[in-house]
Amino acid sequence: MRRTEGLPSYPRRERLPAIHLTLAQLTDQLVNGITLGMLYILVALGLNIILGLMGVINFSHGSFFMLGAYLMYQFNGLIGFWPAILLAAVLVGLLGMAFESVLVRPLYRRIPEYTLLLTFGTALIFAQIVRRVWGDDAVRVDTPPYIPDSINIAGLAFPFYKDVFLVLLTVVILAGVWLLLNKTNIGIIIRAGTRDAEMVKILGINMPLMFTVVFGLGSLMAGLAGALAAPIYAIQPSLASEWIVLTFVIVIVGGIGSFWGAIVGGLLIGILTSLMALLWPPAVEMTGYFIMGIILLVRPRGLFGVEGLFE
């Protein structure tokens, strides 16, 4: 099992035998995994709703995450930490709406490969734009000084922003999205449209407008995740490609078009990836793909996927 010679690019890390793990280390990585999972969920949920409703395989979704982080970095110095997060998310949402109505809309009548190619191409363009504007090297954002570094819970110190605030905020956002999908008329339209968008149109709903709104909402969630992640991760052009692949993995693991699928998939992959960093570091980056492989063999529609969607 220890054939790591084929993967030379991994930095050598001290490997701890599993029996010597302390409870603190395990808790640490578990909490890390939950934070990572929460951010994955925010990105994957938007991607999943867009894919479920419009059938658009949006390869630029990771770019919206990346742009959220860069815009947050840009505005942080100008208008402060919290307004910068909000503004970055809203701008990315508006960008998503413009993106849908100008570039994606003309392609709905064609086979899905057209939008896949389009969004793949625009993802490359976004990456180049970011390189031109902010450079190749990573930039970073610090949390404001009034935010405590860590908080003690049951004798363990947790980074406050990353592991407490962010997790709680994401839970609130997800509850909001759940309410939107299940308790509002827009939610009925989205859920019905995921099964049969044309029939929703026959019932008199302006679906072109709904598509733009939903694309904007999904993009806003990706942008918000990026902005919230800005103080945690190094902000660099490769963020987009790293995140888009993993969020697609999460959508496939959870099931296309499924709210709970995105949540369970995101947490599963976030936590297992984090724990793998502790157990066997060389395997960290393949954890998600390994889970996806197993899921595809056992449940080809994903954990919460339903029959009849895109089949």
Next chain:
Amino acid sequence: MLLELDRVNAYYEKSHVLQNVTLSVDAGEVVALLGRNGSGRSTTCKTIMGLVVAKSGTIRFKGQEITNKSPFALAQMGIAFVPEDRRIFPNLTVGENLRLAALAGRKGAWNEKRIYEYFAVLGERKDKPAKLSGGEQQMLAIARALVANPDIILLDEPMEGLAPLIARSVEEVVRGIRAEGNTILLVEQNARVAMSLSDRGYVLSNGRVMASGTIAELEADEATMHRYLAV
């Protein structure tokens, strides 16, 4: 006239499925589209609803040209379409299916409360997922059209694929909503049932209108009846 088609032509790929179709429906009428399978009856409904492109010809509704308008705009103008495969949303509850249809609809004689009184079987399942039998699906599909209080209902093969007893109950529903003065363009495979429900009819064959008239006139035209409807 409420709805008029004037020399409408439509194609599926290269096959010419509607050929100069001209017909009209007046407010309060039930008009049957008669003909065999593949004669263009369902395509006529889909073309009116903007789901199949009319290559030439005009469609007018309430005096306004509506040719190739978007389905949602047509629905908002007062055209309801009940497709032959019903297209119920099984991932929504029965109540949500109705609420969705009422969202863009207009206020009028029908509201959710009255629907549940009229279709008791739907009222019982209002909060349950819409995983329904064929007959129940058809009731919900018709209810979805009614709750929007449209000016005309395009009713495509409402009894298709239903057991005889269930088909009879759907037939009675159609008779009931007709008695309330609703305007219906009815596509029905069984010519005798269709004619018993209608005021006038058009006989289609290979995408052309071959005959038209009141039900009495059509019944008297034995040659046409025999040739195109095998009655």
